[in-house]
Amino acid sequence: MTDKALRLGTRRSKLAMAQSGQVADAVSRVTGRPVELVEITTYGDVSREALAQIGGTGVFVTALRDALVRGEVDFAVHSLKDLPTTQPAELALAAVPVREDPRDVIVARDALKFTDLPRGARIGTGSPRRMAQLNAYARTHGLDIETVAIRGNVDTRIGYVHEGRLDAVVLAAAGLNRIGRSDEVTDFLSVDTVLPAPGQGALAIECAASDADLVAALGELDDPHTRGAVTAERSLLAALEAGCSAPVGALADLLTDGPVIKEMRLRGVVGTTDGSRMVQQSTTGSVPLTHDGAMALGRELATEMLAQGAAGLMGERAH
Numbered sequence: 001m002t003d004k005a006l007r008l009g010t011r012r013s014k015l016a017m018a019q020s021g022q023v024a025d026a027v028s029r030v031t032g033r034p035v036e037l038v039e040i041t042t043y044g045d046v047s048r049e050a051l052a053q054i055g056g057t058g059v060f061v062t063a064l065r066d067a068l069v070r071g072e073v074d075f076a077v078h079s080l081k082d083l084p085t086t087q088p089a090e091l092a093l094a095a096v097p098v099r100e101d102p103r104d105v106i107v108a109r110d111a112l113k114f115t116d117l118p119r120g121a122r123i124g125t126g127s128p129r130r131m132a133q134l135n136a137y138a139r140t141h142g143l144d145i146e147t148v149a150i151r152g153n154v155d156t157r158i159g160y161v162h163e164g165r166l167d168a169v170v171l172a173a174a175g176l177n178r179i180g181r182s183d184e185v186t187d188f189l190s191v192d193t194v195l196p197a198p199g200q201g202a203l204a205i206e207c208a209a210s211d212a213d214l215v216a217a218l219g220e221l222d223d224p225h226t227r228g229a230v231t232a233e234r235s236l237l238a239a240l241e242a243g244c245s246a247p248v249g250a251l252a253d254l255l256t257d258g259p260v261i262k263e264m265r266l267r268g269v270v271g272t273t274d275g276s277r278m279v280q281q282s283t284t285g286s287v288p289l290t291h292d293g294a295m296a297l298g299r300e301l302a303t304e305m306l307a308q309g310a311a312g313l314m315g316e317r318a319h
Contacts, residue, residue, distance in 0.1 A: 005034040009064045009073030012039045018179045020077045030220045038073050075207035080199035085238035092209040094218035096227040100174035102201035104194050106187040108168035113187040121167040124150040128247040128273045130170045133194040135275025174201035195249030195269045198233035228294045232266050235298025246314045268301050270310045279310040
């Protein structure tokens with residue numbers, strides 16, 4: 001391999017730059033080549049419209065993929081939860097590194113926990129998935145909350161709390177960890193309360209499928225357990241025919257007996273954003289050793305959820 005610098009395509013946000021910088025360091029270590037960041041503005045970064053209205057989180061991905069196809073960058077780093085479930089044939093998902101904390105967190109005024117928020121508390125999130133599950137939890141536990149749709153980067157969202165415009169905001173633990181702001185978290189939301197987005201906390205490293213040397217080099221950063229888990233989660237999302245902005249939560253985790261990994265459990269949830277109707281199911285099986293095995297686990301759970309009426313809870317289904 002040449003020692004010419006590799007060009008890494010990244011969104012310009014503080015979070016994207018932080019996680020791309022961390023990947024750049026790792027890629028430099030495995031390839032021995034310098035990596036330079038190429039900042040790309042996506043439609044999702046400049047539009048102020050609600051994500052669900054402009055195509056879901058996939059709008060953060062298209063410009064990066066276009067730059068890859070045109071050869072303007074050698075590889076790109078995405079938040080895996082933003083990736084549409086269909087993989088373009090000309091691009092390879094070369095690596096899914098070890099996953100960060102997949103949970104959602106609360107950043108609230110006065111260091112409050114979720115269950116200690118005052119009656120009528122205004123909680124900001126741009127995610128129908130988070131709204132559905134928070135509202136469902138509030139309904140079943142006698143809490144009185146109002147979920148408020150917001151957009152913006154981490155600074156903007158936390159700013160709404162500091163300015164007193166909102167009582168709390170919901171964010172991903174992984175993002176705050178990656179930009180060194182985990183000390184602002186006032187409460188971690190258990191996955192038993194709020195299931196994360198499929199792939200949340202994981203990164204996707206993508207390059208041209210035709211560049212076999214680069215695919216192999218980037219593949220050294222792949223974590224098979226993370227890849228198996230997120231593949232099952234995304235298979236569930238795809239089988240529900242739901243886009244990445246649909247109110248679908250999913251998490252695959254490994255069940256262990258001491259140091260021995262015994263099984264994989266996949267949990268899924270879909271619900272109306274007001275939390276009034278929810279379908280929540282789980283399935284457990286042997287740890288999938290292949291891509292097809294992980295995909296089958298997701299499809300199996302989706303079939304159960306659709307039989308329980310999941311399709312009618314998602315609004316407009318993606319095709």
